[in-house]
Amino acid sequence: MTQPLARGNVRVLIIEDHALFAESLELALSLEGYNVRRCAPPSSGVSPGAMLSAAVRAKPRIALLDLDLGQYGDGTRMITPLVTAGVQVVVVTASSDRPRWGECLRLGARKVLAKTEPLNEILATVRRINQGFPVIDREERDRLVQLWHDQHQARRLMFDRLSLLTPRECEVLGQLMRGYTVREIASMSVVSEATVRTQVKSVLAKLEVSSQLAAVGMAHNLGWQPPLSTAS
Incomplete structure (x- = not known):
């Protein structure tokens, strides 16, 4: 002492x-x-x-x-x-x-x-x-x-999942975060709604979440932003 x-x-x-x-x-x-x-x-x-x-x-x-x-x-x-x-x-x-x-x-x-x-x-x-x-x-x-430590490990795991997204999937997730609907994303991207829905399903699968809301919430909680090259 x-x-x-x-x-x-x-x-x-x-x-x-x-x-x-x-x-x-x-x-x-x-x-x-x-x-x-x-x-x-x-x-x-x-x-x-x-x-x-x-x-x-x-x-x-x-x-x-x-x-x-x-x-x-x-x-x-x-x-x-x-x-x-x-x-x-x-x-x-x-x-x-x-x-x-x-x-x-x-x-x-x-x-x-x-x-x-x-x-x-x-x-x-x-x-x-x-x-x-x-x-x-x-x-x-x-x-x-x-x-x-547990929270840090969980965040690293979620970032690892986000890293699996393709540039287009990052763009779609970014647009969902900004509040756009599938129809609006399809219109802006000049693709069909079916194409965007397939992309959204891929995003959810890679992030291992069950809804668009969960995907958006996860990205916001991590402070994630789509790469500038894909942001619209």
Whole structure:
């Protein structure tokens, strides 16, 4: 166990785009005696990299990191650079996506806390980190990381299925995603409806789904877009 620092020597950096929540954290931690700083997400024209650089330059011992940082996007990408810089990262998020929590732990975060947790839970976590105590059970950590792993594997499998589509099938799926009917796709492509229906059936078979809605939902969930060369 490491020797705890006096709280006044423990710099805690808050990386949070919700001003009211950040102010509440800052006040509570300051009253506990910690050296607290806030790192707001970048405004328009400021690169996300500049935000990360500012966070590292602040040399915090502990960072309380939100995952959804407005214009910055996904705070997950900050975890590894901060950990590499020697920062103890605690994710405090409104997301209830447990596989996402597991990814944060896999990347080096010490713990993930929901914003719905009592403020005292966040303070207790900061206190335990400063004292050198563990802040999450190994079983819980392993369970969350496994959830991420399972989801990651499932997504890879779905991308593998999408890769089986021919350029024309990619085009048809893209048109379905944009809300076109089989009749409209046939008209735009100057082919028969029967031809398009055959193409749609092939798409469903390769994706191993039973309906156009499921195929479209799968593609949207993965953030898939048809290749530019086939998009119309």
